[in-house]
Amino acid sequence: MSAYVRSALAIYRKDVMIEARTRETLSGVFMFALVVAFIFKFTFDPAPQVVALIGPGMVWVAYVFAGIVGMNRTFVLERDRGTLEALLLAPVPREAIYLGKLLGAFTIMIVVEAAMLPVFVVLHDLSFLSLPFAVTAVLATLGMAAVGTLFSAIAVHTRARELLLPVLFLPVALPVIIAAVSATSLLLDGGGWGDIDLWLRLMLAFDIAFLVLSSWAFEFVLEE
Amino acid sequence: MQETPPAAAAGPAMAIAVSGLSKTFGTTRALIDVDLRVAWGQTLAVLGHNGAGKSTLLRVIASLARPDAGTVVVGGFDRAKDAARLRSIVGYVGHQPLLYDDLTAGENLAFYARLYGVADARARIGQVLEDVGGSAWADRRVRGLSNGMQKRLAIARALLHRPSVLLLDEPETGLDVSGLAMLDRLVRGVSDGGAAVVMTTHGMERGLALADQIVVLAEGRVALAGRSTDVTPADVRAIVTRQSEVAP
Secondary structure, eight states: OOHHHHHHHHHHHHHHHHHHHHOHHHHHHHHHHHHHHHHHHHHHOOOHHHHHHHHHHHHHHHHHHHHHHHHHTTTHHHHHTTHHHHHHHSSSOHHHHHHHHHHHHHHHHHHHHHHHHHHHHHHHOOOOOSHHHHHHHHHHHHHHHHHHHHHHHHHTTSTTHHHHHHHHHHHHHHHHHHHHHHHHHHHHTTOOHHHHHHHHHHHHHHHHHHHHHHHHHHHHHHOO | OOOOOHHHHHSOSEEEEEEEEEEEETTEEEEEEEEEEEETTOEEEEEESTTSSHHHHHHHHTTSSOOSEEEEEETTEETTTOHHHHHHTEEEEOSSOOOOTTSBHHHHHHHHHHHHTOTTHHHHHHHHHHHTTOGGGTTSBGGGSOHHHHHHHHHHHHHTTOOSEEEEESTTTTOOHHHHHHHHHHHHHHHHTTOEEEEEOSOHHHHHHHOSEEEEEETTEEEEEEEGGGOOHHHHHHHHHHHHHHOO
8 A cells, every 4th residue: 555545544544533432523514514404494494396496505505514614623623732733744745634634524524414314305305315416415525525625724724714714615616516506406306317417527527626736735735 | 772763874974954044934033044963873952042943943854844044954855855755754742742632642653653654563652652651551542641641642652653863842841750751761762772863942951961962042043052061051041041031
């Protein structure tokens, strides 16, 4: 196993181990997504035909904002205890640190998205459980995590980090969010692979572009 | 005692060569045209008043901060061109322990062993924990350890990958009498094994007793440099006291 992969997996494994013990980020992100879903339910109490129309947007609003809450914490814990310095001191490629942290953020977001599926069924009678939706969710979440991990590393050095991350993240992640909402909408209308093919390709291209760009930019972000 | 590190056995004559080093934070000039050399197997104590630039000097050598001017070569690796290889031979103990609260002492060391690619990780973790007197609390989470225990564990972390250059930033902070004795023993063992040690300290007598060389920083400049046998505590105290009165 290369040093790059070994280091990234070590960082990922460490983050998962800490999260499994504390559940701080996971529970916070899940509660946030839950609150958003309830707000939509009790504020608008949409009729079934309206739900079919706004459902995909509602779901992805919950996922995106919960994801921002989670990504905000990606580097906060490292920064607070100074362990970010320990990562920087280690003879590992900066890209490996980025990949390890990205995998951690991605895992938390995917777990919360999966956990929220039954909530959307109960509250809004929205059932997305299908392979095309799973692929859509994975591609969209990977793109958001790729952008969010980089911007989280930028924001962690600032005092207004909670404010800065969404301001940086949302405009850049907009294409992948639009693609996810559009693909989900088509799937809810009974569409299949052929109908969402274009959106899947767009998300895949976005993911590749931002994984490469963010990996490259990460080293400069971390320099003091 | 630590065996002779590879970089010391096959590397250049000097373990650390710093030349014309300057670093500014905003309008504060933390380091101004600093030169220093540390040979393999030597210990350098960096003394100075608060804000003299001691910690910044160590952070730049460790590649945690980028200098504005000057060169830093550690074990033959230029900080500007080969930072990753430089990091692989440096052990660093800073003001913070750089440990994860929710992992045990052993898990923290296992994590760092993976990052540094320590081959015989299990045995090495046991060894460094024993060296710092931490074998008994290997399975305790860092959150439940005292400051002194965390400092011992931070020292174990820094020694884990058998560094050729050990950088210690006020390592005595938080250590009790037995901890200080452990620290002195480890520093002597590391330098006897061929590695170079640079430590900042406010303990003048301890610094002079442990080190082969002394550098006193004042307002970011080298105010005094020499062999520890040629420098007296009174020489150091005169500079530190004068600068402490001048510094804001």
